[in-house]
Amino acid sequence: MTELFGFWWEWLPTLLSGLQLSLAVTAVALLFGIPLGLILALGVQSKRAVWHVLSLFIIETGRGAPALILLQFTYFGLPSAGIALSSFVSASLALAWCTGAYTSEIIRAGLDAVPHGQKEAAAAIGLTDWDALYFVILPLALRVSVPPLFGFAILMLQASSLCFAIALPELVSQAYVIGSNTFQYMQILLLAGLLYAVICIPATIAVAALEARLGRHTD
């Protein structure tokens, strides 16, 4: 047992630096992906055919293709089109794409949940469509969407482990490197799993609490 703890203690700093990168790539993916999700949610509802089709295309590819394929596409595929990106930028791009596609559904469900009377009232008092969206509809929609968005963010942190496939030295990649150097795969992967759990379990509890809180004040 003390042997295991000693091993963990030795490699913890390396894993933490990996975790930092996992968190960073997840954060960037969400920062760009969620606004993209909003744009896509509005885009699919657009009466303009171009916006509708373009949004649908981005959503369907983002949801249809496994995240691993998106990662490999942005890292190995784009260079053949003359766009070479670092593993961090490729990973952010692929995960933002995936985030945009999935969160557009979450946001659309939120928008649909806003009672029609709210849109009518906003129009009747003379607000433009954009003002109605910004001041009335989005704030109400987000009350519905925020808990599942946080839930999605937790899944995204876990999905960022796929970035080991494009040589991004995030948490799981670091664990593999340590494992192959020490042959103690089991022990190091256990520690990596614990690190994910330390973040994801409290986050999940916090999301549930938030959900209860927002639910209470709806209307």
Added chain:
Amino acid sequence: MSDSTAIRRGEPLLRLAAVHKRFGTHEVLSGIDLRVSAGEVVAIIGPSGSGKSTLLRCINQLEPPTEGRVLLGGVAVEAGQELSRAELTQLRRSVGMVFQSFNLFPHLTVLRNVSLAQERVIGRSRKEADAVSMQLLSRVGLADKAQQYPGRCSGGQQQRIAIARALALDPKLMLFDEPTSALDPELGLEVLAVMRELAENGMTMIVVTHEMHFAESVSDRVIVMADGRIIEEGPSAEVMRNPKTERAKRFLQAVNDR
């Protein structure tokens, strides 16, 4: 309160000419002609599904008519005509609307509910808008609720706030769609009192209602609708006591028997 295009009492304010509204193949309004003068209070009664709400929505273009013409304060809108943003804003400014289900914004304070359009639509400063809103809230007897959220107010209070919100852009015409139908009778009374006060102060109003006493005592004129048409129209007492058409008789009988 008034601007340069102010319309004096008794002058024509609203005119609907041969207004039709279809949803798909379902014709909900079948040729509505209606004139309303400034300062007039018109009650619309009729069985549910007869097109009363749709008629109100056609007036402020929440539902654009499929045929016909709506003239408001000298500005005509033809069916099928694409309104510019400025024209639509002008129209929505001149017409206030109160809904059966209040439709207050639940995430905004009572004050903000009343101030929002003043800031966004007519560019009043926050301070100016809030001052006007406080006056309006006092007028409906709810200045003390300014900082609360609508969810904390009773139904009657919410509807009075909704009236204040609809008045915030100094409309020439107020539309009420069954404003007391969702309320207990006592709470309905406080809403009717506010509407009575508005009527006495010369506001032009079109009120869809099942409150026969209100229709008779406050409105100048009653319109009876059935199946997307106006089947009877005239001075309140006359229409309510001596309906001419069989359909109107049956409807009034049914209402009185309740």
